[in-house]
Amino acid sequence: MEIRIFQILVPLAALLFIISFINRYTKSKASLKETIFSIILWLSIAIFSVFPDIISNFVAELFGFKSNINAIIFLSLGVLIYSQFRMYTLIKDQRQQLTKLTRRLGLEEFENKEE
Numbered sequence: 001m002e003i004r005i006f007q008i009l010v011p012l013a014a015l016l017f018i019i020s021f022i023n024r025y026t027k028s029k030a031s032l033k034e035t036i037f038s039i040i041l042w043l044s045i046a047i048f049s050v051f052p053d054i055i056s057n058f059v060a061e062l063f064g065f066k067s068n069i070n071a072i073i074f075l076s077l078g079v080l081i082y083s084q085f086r087m088y089t090l091i092k093d094q095r096q097q098l099t100k101l102t103r104r105l106g107l108e109e110f111e112n113k114e115e
C-alpha cells in the first residue's frame with residue numbers, strides 16, 4: 001500500500017480538532033452531544049483518509065454504484081443536504097423562540113409600566 005501525504009496530514013488535523021473539542025468540552029463551551037458527534041466525525045474522516053480505496057469501494061458496492069468516486073460524491077451530497085436541512089430547522093426554531101421571548105418581555109415591560 002502506497003502512503004500518500006494526505007494520509008498523514010488528515011489524521012493529524014483530525015487529532016488536533018478532536019483535542020480542540022475535548023478542551024472546549026472541559027471548559028463547558030461545548031455540550032457532550034456536540035463533543036461526541038465531533039469526535040465521531042473526525043475519527044471517521046481520519047479513518048477514511050488512511051483507507052480511502054477500501055472504504056470508497058465498499059460504499060460503491062453497498063449502494064450499487066459502478067465507480068467508487070461516484071459513490072463518495074453522492075454520499076457526500078446526501079450528508080451536505082441533510083446538514084443543510086438540520087441547520088435550517090435549528091435556525092427556524094431559534095427564530096420562533098426569539099419571537100416568543102420578545103413578546104413575553106414586551107408584555108412584562110408593559111405590565112410593569114401600568115403598575
